[in-house]
Amino acid sequence: MGSGTEAWLGIDLGTQGVRALLVTADGAVAGSGSAPLRHGRRAGTRHEQEPGEWWEALCAAARQALPGGCRVDGLAVCGTSGTVLLTDPDGQPLGPALMYDDGRAGAEAARLRAAGLAVQDTWGLPKARWLLANGESGKVAHQPDIVTAHLVGHPVPTDSSHALKTAYDLGRDAWPEIPGVPADALPAVVRPGTRLGEVCRAAAKATGIPAGTPVIAGMTDGCAAQIASGALREGAWNSVLGTTLVLKGAAAEPVRDPAGVVYNHRAPDGGWLPGGASSVGAGVLTARFPGADPAALDARAAAFEPSNAVAYPLVSPGERFPFRSSDATAVLLGDPVSDADLWAALLQGVAMTERLCLDYLHHLGAPLDGPLTFTGGAARSAYWNQLRADILGRPGRVPEQTEPALGMAALAAYGMGAAPTLADVTDRMVRVRTVVEPRPGHTARFTEPYARLVDELQSRGWLPGPVAAHARARLDRDTADS
Incomplete structure (x- = not known):
């Protein structure tokens, strides 16, 4: 890459590792x-990681990503949504981080819901209150805050995307009063895309990122994946x-949901990013068919459209979207009638x-x-992509x-001002590999199984009646019909 080529560094703090990509304006890596x-620790509902390991892994990943002497015009960092920890006044971690799926704060979540706050058990706010209630004091921080502080050499504000599940009010751009969480324990907040500072000399030596590189406030990993899909213009969705x-989708206004199933991130350029997680x-599939060859089962499953069974294939007990039920x-x-038929039922059930x-x-x-954009590991299956397009119409x-x-x-x-809107940036950076069209007549094959599933979920008291009725009313329409 020539020294004059514009390129930006994206860093993803994942569950299993840290990933870094240097990307040019046209989307080339x-x-x-x-x-x-x-070195994460899992035991029952406990899931912790040591913040120091995030920094060590970032240093290693960044050095691999950057050819010697290359230009970096800016960087941003995403982390797992709902991962929180406490820090001292200098931004140093006071202990391990409670990861996004740590479930020890369920009782705190219930108390917060009783106080009128729409939170889920594994969100950041219950975990922050759990940490503070267990005798610790300090400042609430989110996963990227730790490494961005290392990069610039001093504590930095958190971004509003990571702060969302810690109850930050995106409409007012302010923290509400939160029972059990002192106001001085909450961090300053900026909108994603805000310049936090520049890479300091010590961080440059550790990472290979040139000193003076601008550090930009990031978003959660889910929002980062949505940006990477290009689903940022109103009415676009990333599955x-x-x-x-x-x-996750894009809307001009927040999608209001009294049930708290759908939540809204604020886009860096002012719009809204509603979404939900099932x-x-x-x-x-891996739980039911450990060690199986997915491609071979996909090929055999094509004979069962629809399957002889109808599935609601929860990975674990409890549901969050399209309804909430513990x-x-x-x-x-x-x-x-066979493993292939069961495989087909599970693929169809997810769709x-x-x-x-x-x-x-x-x-x-x-x-x-x-x-609608398909991403995630399952998007590698051409058959499943086709089946999903068919069922969704x-x-x-x-x-x-x-x-x-x-x-x-x-x-x-x-x-860094590369374009007026984030969607303008992704229009150039995101490259579409293929578009999967629904096959004529195939959507109708799944009308009866879908109606049967809706009826079952309603009869069990999980799916509210008005939602079930709305789904039935749309049986003969595709899901883009507004």
């Missing part, structure tokens, strides 16, 4: 690096199908859940008439590169 995170299913997903469990109606999520969003008045775009680190490179470019 000029350098990449990764380093594992090996991320990995272990579980996450949908506990249904591809994780059920009592929800996996459902399998009917008897598959029907995806449809129900979109129907729920339509019920709330969300705009759905833009393009709408095309699905599959980008070439969907890593959250790419999204952070794009956000860094926006933060």
